[in-house]
Amino acid sequence: MADALVSAVLQQLTAVVYQEIEQEVTLVVDVRKEAQKLKSTLQTIQAVLIDAEKRQVKEEAVKLWLDKLKATSYDMDDLIDEWNAFILTSQIAKKKVCSCVASPCFSFSKIVLHRDFAVKVKDLNKRLQVIGREKDTFSFDLIRANEEVQRPITTSFIDVSEICGRDQDNHIILNKLLSENSQEKRGLHIISVVGMGGIGKTTLAQLAYNDQQVKAYFDKRIWVCVSDPFDEIRIAKAILEALTEVAPNVIELETLLQKIHHSIERKKFLLVLDDVWTEDCTKWESLKHSLKCGSPGSKILITTRKENVANIMGSTTLFPLSQLSEEECWLLFSQVAFFGRSSEDCKGLEDIGRKIANKCKGLPLAAKVLGGLLRFKKSKEQWQSVLDSELWELEEAEKGIFPPLLLSYYDLSSTLKQCFSYCAIFLKDSVIEKDKLIKLWMAQGFFKGTKNKQVETIGQECFDDLAMRSFFQDFQKNENNSRILKCKMHDIVHDFARFLTKNECSMLEVTVANDPKIESCTEKGRHLVVVLEKGCSFPPFIYNFQKLRSLLIKSYNKNSSIGGALPKLFDELICLRSLDLSWCLIKEIPKEIGKLVRLRYLKLSNNHDLRELPETLCDLYNLQTLDLTRCRSLRTLPSGIGKLQNLRHLDNWETFRLRVMPKGMERLTCLRTLKELVVADVCNDSRTFTIGDLENLSCLQGDLKIRGLGNATDLTEARKAKLRNKKDLVGLTLNFDISTGRIGGEDIILEALQPPPCIERLEIRCFNGPLVFPSWLQSTTLAQLRRITLSNCRNWEYLPPLGKLPSLESLEMLNMERVKTVGVEFLGVTREEGQTSSPTPSPASSSSMIAFPNLTSLRFTNMREWKDWISCEISSTRGAEVDVAVMPRLHSLDIQTCPKLKTLPHHLLRLTSLKELSITWCPILSEYCRKEWPNISHIRDIRVDGVYVRRNGH
Template sequence: MADALLSIVLDRLASLIQQQIHQEVSLVVGVETEIQSLTDTLQVVRAVVADAEKRQVKEELVKVWLQRLKDITYQMDDVLDEWSTSLLKSQIERPESPSMSKKKVSSCIPSPCICFKRVAGRRDIALKIKDIKQQVDDIANQSNGFNFTSRFGNEEPQRLITISAVDISAVCGRDKDRDTILRQLLGKSCEQNLGLYTISVVGMGGIGKTTLAQLAFNHDKVKAHFDKRIWVCVSDPFVPIRILRAILEALQGQSSDLHDPEALQQKIQESIEGKKFILVLDDVWTEDYQLWEQLKNCLNCGGGGSRILVTTRSESVARMMRSAYVHSLGSLPLEQCRALFSQIAFCGKSTDKIEELEEIGKKIADKCKGLPLAVKALGSLMQSKNNKQDWENVLNSEMWELDVFEKKLSPALLLSYYDLPPPLKQCFSYCAVFPKDHSIERDDLIKLWMAQSYLNSKAGREMETIGREYFENLAARSFFQDFQKDEEGNIVRCKMHDIVHDFAQFLTNNECLIVEDDCENLKTNLSRQKCRHATVIVHGSTRSSFSVNNARNLHTLLVVFNNGYRIDPLDSFQQFKYLRAMDLSKDTSIIKLPREVGEFIHLRYLNLSYCRRLETLPETISELCNLQTLNVRYCRKLKKLPEGIRSLINLRHLQIRADSCMLRDLPKGVGRLTSLRTLSFFIVGDENGSDVCKIEEIRNLKELRELEITGLSKVEDAGEAEKAELKNKEQLYGLTLNFLPWRSQPVGMKEVAEALQPHPNLKSLRIESYQVEEWPRWMMEPSLLQLTQLFLSDCDRCQCLPPLGDLPLLESLKIKWMEQVKYVGGEFLGSSSKIAFPRLKHLSFEDILEWENWEVKEEKGRKVMPCLLSVEIIGSPKLTAVPDLLLQRTPPIKLDLNHKKIEWAKEEIGGSS
């Protein structure tokens, strides 16, 4: 991890030197020499870091040395980022072009006061660099006493090895355990007993307790047997009110705003009274019976035969909970352990290679001591290695000699971690900032990595693309689990196993901190540690603030608001001047951000989503020239964005929900944000407004990947629409065209739609509120050859559907609210290909109220929808039949007709050729 930090600093040093040369901006005399000497020393230190990171596990002094190195590296990063920001601001303030009038140029010349501040600022930076140089020299001298093994100083970072994440569909070796738990859950002998019947699964971390509970919880017999099924991850600490809220949310299927314990208990009792339920409490640690009793008392009203299934590492917990049955989960049997390892490690390897490595593989699997988590980690590691010598090196590694199983640190994880390139080590260890069992959004995690400068965008590659590769590589190596995927099979969110999370916390030592308590505890914890990344999970019901004088060096602050607790950002956050990432999402107390937020010059990630009372952002936000991500989704009362937002030249993701805020326009000048990749809300300004965005500003946003345009009915002239130049945006893969608000006479709407033809590279398209009888020409011919997802909604005047069957890659099609459509037939299938809808998997119709007839004919030599998996038809009361062609599929498709499942629909659907 220190290696990755040093790499970031060295890259920044090189970049700043080049900037200084090109911009002719120099610091005080002599600093150039200091910088070159600092660079040389850092290169020498970096050469021994890999050896130091391996030795820190056994040698405490090496661990202390590494911690000191990381501390000074963070300080260097802060100073260099301050310097970089100073250069960036001076660049922004320069005249836009040489042709500007003398009057305008003179107005751009900074005042003497500002110039003095800049000189003073540069001198301050120079002094900090000299001080850091002295400390780095001291650290380098210290390293000589450890006799570290060096590597080449100019060694290039290890290239990522692509491996595949193996989907383990069958869980090896747990059939007997599963059947035993099922007998306890479904047995009738104890149904009349008073009190709750509790079953506990006890075993060491990584042994498979949660997996076993999932097997039972999701079993068909369990689904049929219980009226209510509830799953809650408890972890540590055991907070009854948090668990009560989780139970209620599981019962209701939605989040709850209740914070009063009595109200929560009442709602839960109303939901389960007289009903047979199963409640899984996963990962329980507390041995305090009083805490358990608070929870148990509100569950006694359930029906006879209700069950509570607990997973825990401690037999004392099982006894405290008065478990009627305790199941001790042992290690995987040797043969099952080897089978699981082989399934992962030999995936994609040739028969000859498997024969060559099989015996070594068995020995490696045996070293995992029957722990499934360790087996998966080692299997994923070995999948990327084809050389016999590499396999023998893992088998004979000194890591196996470490007595670390009892310390919650698996040699398998150590081996997998040390095999990672330095940037991936940094990205993985950063995940220690999340609480245990936290659902990690892939895209948010990548944006947080970007904010910390972990994603090097050399060779012109997108940081977001590199981030996705890093994420997938970590997922394939079993550092992530519990994947949720989108329709295309991409992972969108995941979790970390507790043991993996413990390992990440071990690596970060005091750098990442999670505090789940009151403000006094927060103050104590942050003050005594050199913390750089913190998550604050606060509970309570009173408004408060905190001030932590010794935590000024935070780079990340993620605040999780529970139970109505509120923190005043003005009092709390103005001290954290080095923040790169701040997440205040779901704080419903914030009405406006303080103007002091403009002092957070290092800030790159600002998440204010779900701050439902937020009305305005301060103009000082324009000072955040490093900002990459601004998320104000679901800020329902947000009325306007600051005029100065056009100064955020590094902004890459502006995330807004068009249907969940009070914004009526965007400020003029958004077209200057040429770094934008995501613009999820572009509302066309009123034609009479002079200070609002016009559609032509989209022209300069050449890097857009995702774009939503709302208010297209205001664009009456096709020439004006053409200025957006959508057809030239090769990078754009996701587009929404929304023609709201409607006009009584949609004059010129078709011409405007014609002018908004996207580039053929587009992959996802939404068209909403299109009020013309005819579709634009580019919808009537197969021009969008890369399109995989299409959603048509509220197109009330359209009487027929476009020939979408000609789209060769379309996989998901949703059609909603088409009031004039009565017949769907051959025109829908198209005519230019031998296969209509050759890739379509999911087809959905909703609220096609007048739809009466649907004909699908498979002509000779032409197939129709050969890959179809599911059809959903909701709210079409006049449609009485579906085509026979769909009903006769083998295997049958999954059909949902007006909310009623066809009795023969299979639960697991496979494609047909």
């Protein structure tokens, strides 16, 4: 963590010096010298940090020295951030004055650094020089980042009688090792066991390696502990020695590989490569090629913490290893903890022992370490003390559980170290939203965007890297594209993050029964989570935490004391970069918020009574994320919001009362997220954002909902929006809900609002225009469109022809009041398309097409005039038959509140793909289905008016 922080500060210091040239900033000469001294001293200290971070686990003095270094580094970073905020404010003020002065622009001198900054730089330099001198007392080794870190050496030997659990995992691995199929005969079969440190990968490999069936099946078995770095010659020597039982005396890799090739040729072998870390495929390729001459059925078994390693090694099977079950973990723990105890002693300690074992969360290493700790503790009070302690506070955890995790931590870049350590701010076992985590990382400045790569993309890569290294688990994914949405951290990985950030991240729980004390947190902390119970006052001593960078307040029980604390909070905690005030019953944001000039992330979601935001919020020039989700009483946004030119994410989902967007938002050209845009009902008002102003927001991505399109009267403005050019949008809602009462014109507005071709989700709501479908909805240009919802299109008498959309999977039709018939036009089929290429087709000639080729889910709701659904029987104008396949992949059909609908079309009844049929409040159709039972009984699940008539074949 210290290494990561120092690296970040060094980058910042370098940037400050370059500001002289790039941003017309004049540094006082003394300050320039002091900044160079700071940089030089930091570089000297950085050279010993890898050794210091390793030694902090066992040496308290080193740990204290690192804490002092981190505190000073944080203060340096705060000072640099203050300087950058000053520069940004000055430049914005300069632009503002220039815009008010007639051309040529008013002349300004360079921005001169104020004296306070110079004094603070000198003070920090003195502090850092003291730290630099103190480092010499520890005799640190100068270890470069790419030097080998001491790692445990594994062997194949194991006492099977000491192993608890893993029976099912062992059975799966054995089946994979002992099976032989045609695919495996064609190439080398590589099985990778992937999981976090201490989860039992090596133990599972040892169990398989020593199994009697495995010994009998393979002609040769080789075990190599690879570790890091991946030394090809050492590994080749180890393999050759295992094959020949003679230590090789050659040193050339080519000779070694030739001998390996000769030794395994036409032999069935098992090679275990334990603890592989390298992601350099070139180090593995030559060795891999030398092993391809073994007999069919030869296997390579790899253990690694990193999924990417498994992919690079060319794994044919990837086996993610999960935690032990609760009972397995208890058996392993009790086997160690109760060794040599009487049955009476064991019985008396079992209840508390099970609770301690649960703290291990299925991690075998933790069960062994805690079991070993309690093996020599005899009294129940001693066991209770261990139970009451946080794992990261136990010395035994530092020495036994955390070292394997430290290896994974050392393998991270400085950026990833910061990103991982920051995760200590989340409550244990909490669900972590990936996008929120990335925005919090951004707010802390852990990474910067580049010309070719956006900062969000870098954040996504950091998350993926940590996920592939087993730092995250329990992923919740988008069902459509498998994109990770949420995750968790294993409790012990979370404890490890807390261990790394002991004096930086704190959690304060304020309950009625137990008033908090200031000693429970450190005033030098940088990140704080406050959990407030209902009825508890906001603890005033938090005002003293003036160095806080993150403050996340969890008010699950709707505590109302927070609003009154905000003015002083904003006065005192001016170093904040991230502030979460969601669910805090806040009715008003005080004007003092403008003092938080370093703030990048502000979450105000679910404050349902919040009506407005102060204009001073627009002074937060660094703000990147403003989350107003479900602030349902919010009526306006500040008129000066255009000043927030660093704003990237404005999340205003479900701000129902927001009826206008202020002019100036078009200047937010960095904006990536804008959940809802409101088209005002005030025509030609220069103070309001118009639909045409969307042109400037070219970076929008994700989902966009446009409300109030019924007020859009200017076709030129609609065309100016250029929605079709916003290539990063994936979801679009066009809602005509707010109307001026005019009649006509909506159809040409809708035509002008053509979505981008990459759109995946589309909704059209409350369209009042005539029966004129937009041309883009009938074409194949929306090739990636997967989901459509059409609702309350009151004047449409027919459904639009959507059958040609190649990727459409889900279609919903809601409240289409005038539709009476659904016919072949809905399929997108025309009679002309039935014509063959023959100039004079015979009556026997025919053609074919597929309507809705990928549709799996179809739903109709509240179509009260709908009577007929016509089957797709069509002939061409020249008499040729047209073979139309309709919805061949349809899985689910749901029809609700269509009281006049008589029948279902025959082409749907014949579908073997249809598995779910639900009919609700459709009396005529329900009766029809009862009569047609022989024709629909093949459908797996049939539900009528909420009652299953047939379910899962019964």
